[in-house]
Amino acid sequence: MYTVGLFVPCYIDQFYPQVAISSLQLLEKLGCKVVVPLNQTCCGQPMANSGFASLSKGCDANFIQNFGELDYIVCPSGSCTLHIKEHLHSEQFPEKATLIQQRIYELTEFLTDVLKLTTFKGSFPHRVGLHNSCHGQRGLHLSSMSELVAPVFSKPADLLKRISGLELLLPERSDECCGFGGTFCVFEESVSVKMGKDRIREHEQNQVDIITGGDMSCLMHLEGILKRKKSPVRVMHIAEILNDGYE
Amino acid sequence: MSSRNQILEAIKNAQPAIKPLPVLDYTVVTPIKELISSFEQFVKAVGGRVQLVDQSAALAQEIENARLEGKLILNRLNGLSSMDEISPDLTELEKLDRVYIRGSLGVAENGAIWVSETSMGNRILPFIAQELVLVLREEELVPTMHDAYQHIRINQEGFGVFIAGPSKTADIEQSLVIGAHGPVALTVLILKSGLAVPV
Amino acid sequence: MxxxxxxxxxQFNADEARTNWHDQTLWWVRQKRDRAANTLPEWEQLRQWASDIKDHTLSNLHAYLLEFEKNALANGVFVHWAKDAEEHNRIIYDILQKAGVDRIVKSKSMLTEECHLNPYLQKKGIDVVDTDLGERIVQFREEAPSHIVLPAIHLKKEDVSDTFHEHLGTEKGNNDPQYLTHAARLHLREKFIQSDIAITGVNFAIAETGGIVVCTNEGNADMGAHAARVHIACMGFEKIIPKAEHLGVFTRLLARSATGQPITTYTSHFHRPAPGKEMHIVLVDNGRSRQLGREDFRNxxxxxxxxxxxxxxxxxxxxxxxxxxxxxxxxxxxxxxxxxxxxxxxxxxxxxxxxxxxxxxxxxxxxxxxxxxxxxxxxxxEGLTDPSKKMGMKLMAWVLARPAVYRFAGKAARWVTANLPFLVKNKTWNPWFKQREMPEAPKQSFQEWYKKQQRS
Incomplete structure (x- = not known):
């Protein structure tokens, strides 16, 4: 049995608690003992990507304090996971920081590579479009990338395909960025929204009911656009679908 | 200190510790078995035409026929038909309907042909003519650019060029237009292996 | 802000149909690149070789530049060194003056764009004709190129038609790219023939041979360089590669990456000036040695x-x-x-x-x-970001480093979103809300939910 620390990104904690609940329940259904450190906050990415990595020392220290002793850390976000992997830094506890970087997994990566989930009980009878988040894909290599001449694979798609009734549809540009980009979404509002609208158009052409993905930040951005145009298409984090679909 | 020395000094101070030059192991390069069919396919793909010549008289005949049609022809193929002088006047050259030039090597992976300065006679000739005809022997095809650079010595002459198709542009709305500044057509005449033609 | x-x-996005066209056209070029790359199973190995060759070259640049210079001089080429844009422009102007020339043709060179050569020469009364079709179009329009390979990709054929009607007297309203390109062909072939000096860029400079390689599809670099009496090739010093053999790697990658072509139409290798002619190479630093010294940005x-x-x-x-x-x-x-x-x-x-x-x-x-x-x-x-952004980031960092403050701030943010929506749902001060709805604020955070679960 695996003991797993659940790292819940700050915006999921505050605005999308159901994503964290689904992650927790799914991991428990799969036999993991889940620990939730209650003083966790944020990985520090918002500051670092804005050019203020120097200000994320407090976040780093807090992260190490919360997760330093766990063998596995699982996070329902490719982006936050990547940030920890690439940028977690500690003058005081460098070994702990390195260990965390080796022990942190994005959720679908953990399900695929560690739990080696191959069979899936349950169903989810919907047309689902998959949005590949850039940091999960190009950063953590959760799936192959359309730019490279390399074998095709996808950890999230493989999981979704195992759910009966779920019809998985990829947009025409299968791995183009949605335009969220952290603070980019407000500082470059017009391009950000245009990128999001274009992703949505391709999913709508596929007549999906739901757009899913491994990063709620991308989905939050797409959801904002969908709601403004009063689209019937919903967004769901992949943890919600996997948890709903797993009996 | 001169600018030259300042720049070199700055580079010397800025460049990092030496990194090794990679050994290029060409066994990883995908082999091309059918050189001529690949070459033909790519010449067409880049907008050119390929004509196989399997009779020794055909080439001279083709040039003579073109002359008889009243076309302004300039032949640079040595030992075939009559080799023409090149006018130093560019406005004259600009009027040329067709130029025949000997290529020295063809690349199967992309349809490119190496043309040396000597065979051009004048560097501008393969660019200024309205139509370009390049002549190659089948034996002169190589699979890839790696092979090509092993066969040619790029500094043997003052100038040399790989030509792949007629000149082209897509600068207006990405619409491909054949015939930008150089020739509007390229024909490659491939002399079948072993053909007794003195070029 | x-x-x-x-x-x-x-501003660009104000015309959405045009933005769509721009996006789709360039995506199509990307797809052509993908198809070309996928025809070569060794593609990733080629990229690695190219990267390693360049890394090696940068680490030994001093020696390779000396080798290049020595061989170029032996080839009868004049070699000039320019430490900045100003010196680059002055060197070219001096060559022009010595030759007594007041009009030149120029093929594509991003370096001369970087150095603002055109306005410099024009101020001195030199007529500069850009000969790449896309560059000629933007030059007529007094615009800058918007793309280094496709300089006029921001324009529609209707725009080009209007420009050519004005400058070349083409038929008004004739938008046919074939027709327009032909008009430019006639116009530019005349310019090539008249010009005594041609400037080109450089794609690769080979240390072991002292020669340069220039790649074009239109043939404009060659028309210019071979028609003129003097050929000036301008290059940033990072264009150096060690050996001729390495051209095999780079020519296989360049056009496939750029446009999806298997190779550019013309890959021209210049080593010595033609008999009776002159060839100059201008090696330019303009900040490159500084970049070479920045470990994080050198490559x-x-x-x-x-x-x-x-x-x-x-x-x-x-x-x-x-x-x-x-x-x-x-x-x-x-x-x-x-x-x-x-x-x-x-x-x-x-x-x-x-x-x-x-x-x-x-x-x-x-x-x-x-x-x-x-x-x-x-x-x-360096303090070059907006001070308000920095303040915001400092505040955010302070909150996120303190779990109790974070919990309180999160709760407050949710409370405001739920109860004072007018504060958040404002298109003027909240760029998010301009074209997107705000996420709904849940009653409790995950942590709050979790604590309740544990108690029960």
Missing amino acids: SSRHAQLAE SLKCIRCAACFNTCPVYRRSGGHSYHTAVAGPIGSILNPNLDMKANADLPFASTLCGSCSNVCPVKINIHEQLWKWRQVISA
Whole structure:
């Protein structure tokens, strides 16, 4: 049995608690003992990507304090996971920081590579479009990338395909960025929204009911656009679908 | 200190510790078995035409026929038909309907042909003519650019060029237009292996 | 508050149909690149070789430049060194003056754009004719190129038709690219023949032979260089490669990455001037030695100017080249330009979502998106970001480092969103809300839910 620390990104904690609940329940259904450190906050990415990595020392220290002793850390976000992997830094506890970087997994990566989930009980009878988040894909290599001449694979798609009734549809540009980009979404509002609208158009052409993905930040951005145009298409984090679909 | 020395000094101070030059192991390069069919396919793909010549008289005949049609022809193929002088006047050259030039090597992976300065006679000739005809022997095809650079010595002459198709542009709305500044057509005449033609 | 790039990008997006066209056209170029790359199973190995050759060259640049110079001089070529744009321009002007020439033709050279050669020469009364079709179009319109390979990609054929009608007397309203290109052909062939001096760029300079390679599809570099009495080739010193053999690697990558062609139409190798003619090579630093000394940014100098990173960049495709307000736009421009002028170009590293697609298409494996991230850090450390942004970040960092404060702030944010929506749902001060709804604020956070679960 695996003991797993659940790292819940700050915006999921505050605005999308159901994503964290689904992650927790799914991991428990799969036999993991889940620990939730209650003083966790944020990985520090918002500051670092804005050019203020120097200000994320407090976040780093807090992260190490919360997760330093766990063998596995699982996070329902490719982006936050990547940030920890690439940028977690500690003058005081460098070994702990390195260990965390080796022990942190994005959720679908953990399900695929560690739990080696191959069979899936349950169903989810919907047309689902998959949005590949850039940091999960190009950063953590959760799936192959359309730019490279390399074998095709996808950890999230493989999981979704195992759910009966779920019809998985990829947009025409299968791995183009949605335009969220952290603070980019407000500082470059017009391009950000245009990128999001274009992703949505391709999913709508596929007549999906739901757009899913491994990063709620991308989905939050797409959801904002969908709601403004009063689209019937919903967004769901992949943890919600996997948890709903797993009996 | 001169600018030259300042720049070199700055580079010397800025460049990092030496990194090794990679050994290029060409066994990883995908082999091309059918050189001529690949070459033909790519010449067409880049907008050119390929004509196989399997009779020794055909080439001279083709040039003579073109002359008889009243076309302004300039032949640079040595030992075939009559080799023409090149006018130093560019406005004259600009009027040329067709130029025949000997290529020295063809690349199967992309349809490119190496043309040396000597065979051009004048560097501008393969660019200024309205139509370009390049002549190659089948034996002169190589699979890839790696092979090509092993066969040619790029500094043997003052100038040399790989030509792949007629000149082209897509600068207006990405619409491909054949015939930008150089020739509007390229024909490659491939002399079948072993053909007794003195070029 | 919004950056120069963001403002220009917003203007670009005002015409959505045109933005769509720009996006789709460049995406099509990216797809052609993908198809070309996929025909070579060894593609990733080629990229690795190219990257390693360039890394090696940069680490031994001093020696290779000396070798190149020695061989070029032995070939009878004049070699000039320019430490900055001003010196580059002056060297060219001196050559023109010595030759007694007041009109020149020029094929594509991003370096001369970087050095603003055209306005410099025009001020001195020299007539400069750009001969790349796309560059000629933007030159007529007194615009800058918006893309390093496709300079007029921001224009529609109707625009070109209007421009040519005005400058070349083509039929009004005739938008046929074939017709328009033919008109430019006649116009430019005349210019080539009349010109005594031609300037070209350089794609590769080979240390062991002292020669240069220039790649074009139109044949304009060759028409210019061979028609003229004097050929001046301008290059940033990073164009050096050690050996002729390495051209095999780079010519296989360049056109496939740029346009999806298996090779450019003309790959011209210049070593010695033609009998009775002159050839000059101008080697330019202009900030490159400074970039070479920046460990984090040095390998941006590996760039071979294929523009694959432009075509794949979802931001570039939807903001256009002019929004980058520099000679080299796109992702690569955003890591090169802060070195040239950090203050003026401080916005560019932020004009990206850091999606990483640029690094994946790069034929010489420049870690472009990582360098964008690193430039952001440098720019902030230099105090070149908006002070209000810095304040916000400081506050955010302070909150997020304190779990209790974080919990309180989160709760407050949710409470405001739920109970005082007018504070948040405001298009003037909340850019998010302009075209997007806010996420709904749940009653309890995950942590609050979790604590309740544990109690029960």
